[in-house]
């Protein structure tokens with residue numbers, strides 16, 4: 001579809017001109033504020049299957065002009081939700097080299113350095129992502145907040161290849177690795193709310209699970225992610241850095257954020 005960006009004349013305040021849902025209700029991300037939270041004892045820990053991929057499997061690491069993404073095999077899925085949600089891809093949102101503040105969700109207005117999203121679709125009801133993406137029960141995204149701190153060996157499994165996808169539409173094959181290692185230790189502590197894609201077309205089709213606990217990557221790893229990529233083509237004379245690729249928090253309206261933990 002039409003090209004959209006995170007800043008300038010095609011930035012987020014203009015998205016709704018071509019993508020009406022972006023101006024609608026149930027939008028994501030949101031600021032997860034304490035006064036919105038309601039403890040829900042029925043929320044079960046997230047259970048994932050087949051996330052530990054063998055190095056014999058190849059994953060496609062790509063630069064789609066909006067983010068760095070890894071395509072995921074359909075054996076990976078979430079088994080603890082009312083329907084099976086099958087993995088499609090994971091991608092990231094980040095700040096810039098001088099500003100390690102690029103998460104989409106914020107917690108009591110605290111913005112993290114970056115955020116990872118693992119996108120799944122309801123494979124009990126829909127054959128693929130395209131059929132699920134605009135359905136109210138179509139998608140489930142796992143969100144992980146990322147801080148700069150300790151080096152993270154799991155992130156190195158794809159970051160070491162990032163210079164092979166510097167420009168839009170470049171892809172490389174990387175060996176499979178344990179995707180579970182990218183998630184925080186506790187999958188039983190999370191925020192849960194109904195929201196949307198955070199990029200056009202902004203369909204209100206996402207069951208969001210944002211883990212309570214963040215993960216860390218080193219400053220060098222953050223800089224690699226925040227400075228390696230461009231949203232322009234390789235041969236273009238003026239390269240456009242790909243950074244600050246996060247949408248601002250949206251209106252919560254009457255939505256409630258459920259939490260799986262008490263304190």
Ligand SMILES: NS(=O)(=O)c1c(F)c(F)c(S(=O)(=O)CCO)c(N[C@H]2CCCc3ccccc32)c1F
Pocket residue numbers: 064066067069088089091117119129130133141196197198199200
């Ligand atoms: N934050 S977010 O809402 O989770 C989110 C993004 F921020 C994001 F950039 C992407 S993208 O990288 O595909 C670039 C622009 O759509 C996606 N893709 C999803 C939704 C669009 C269709 C589709 C088809 C196959 C696999 C994934 C997806 C996305 F879901």
Ligand SMILES: [Zn+2]
Pocket residue numbers: 091092093116117198
């Ligand atoms: Zn995302």
